Amino acid sequence: MKSIVFFGDSLTAGYQLPASAAFPSRIQEKIDALSLPYKVYNYGVSGETTAGGRQRISSVLSRFGQIDVFVLALGANDGLRGIPVRETTHNLQDIIDQVRRQHPAARIVLAGLEFPFDLGPLGGHRMARYAQEFKALFRDLADKNSLPLVPFLLQGVLGQRHLNLPDGVHPNAEGQKILAQNVWAVLQGGLVEK
Incomplete structure (x- = not known):
C-alpha cells in the first residue's frame, strides 16, 4: 500500500x-x-504555522519507510498573523528540502493559499501588497521546485457563509468536500496508474 x-x-x-x-x-x-x-x-495540526511545521516535519517523515505522495498545505496561519512572506517562503522551502532528502522518490504537491481577509477600503496599500506577495509565494515555490500546485486550497469556500463554520474561517463538512475536490483535481493525475 502506498502512502x-x-x-x-x-x-x-x-x-x-x-x-x-x-x-x-x-x-x-x-x-x-x-x-x-x-x-x-x-x-494536520490546528494553529500550525510554517515555522511550527518546519520543527515538526522530521518527526513525521521518520515514521514512514517510504512516502509516495506528500501534500504540503501550510501557510494560512502565517497569513493571518502577517508573518513576512520571505519567512513563510523560507520555512516552506526547508520543509520541501527535508522531504526530498528523506524521501527522494516522493511526489510533492503544494497547496496554494490567498490572503484570507477581505481587505476592503481600510485594507490600505501595504495590506494589498502583502496579499499579492503572499498569493505569489506559492506559485513561485511550485515553479522553483517543479511541483504540482493546487492554485487555491479554499477556492469556492472562502467567504461562503454556508460552507464555513460560524467563525467564518474554517470550512464545515460541505466546505471540506470542496477542498477535497480542489486538491483531487491536481492530485489524481499522479495517482491513477498508467
Whole structure:
C-alpha cells in the first residue's frame, strides 16, 4: 500500500469536525472508489504555522519507510498573523528540502493559499501588497521546485457563509468536500496508474 501524507494546519485537520469529514478523508474515499492502492495519513495540526511545521516535519517523515505522495498545505496561519512572506517562503522551502532528502522518490504537491481577509477600503496599500506577495509565494515555490500546485486550497469556500463554520474561517463538512475536490483535481493525475 502506498502512502499519501497530508501535512498542514486546521484546514487539513478538519477543525471542529469528525476526522472522517476532513478533506484528506474525503480524498481517501475517492481513492477507494477507484480501487487505487493508497492510504491517506492526515498530519494536520490546528494553529500550525510554517515555522511550527518546519520543527515538526522530521518527526513525521521518520515514521514512514517510504512516502509516495506528500501534500504540503501550510501557510494560512502565517497569513493571518502577517508573518513576512520571505519567512513563510523560507520555512516552506526547508520543509520541501527535508522531504526530498528523506524521501527522494516522493511526489510533492503544494497547496496554494490567498490572503484570507477581505481587505476592503481600510485594507490600505501595504495590506494589498502583502496579499499579492503572499498569493505569489506559492506559485513561485511550485515553479522553483517543479511541483504540482493546487492554485487555491479554499477556492469556492472562502467567504461562503454556508460552507464555513460560524467563525467564518474554517470550512464545515460541505466546505471540506470542496477542498477535497480542489486538491483531487491536481492530485489524481499522479495517482491513477498508467
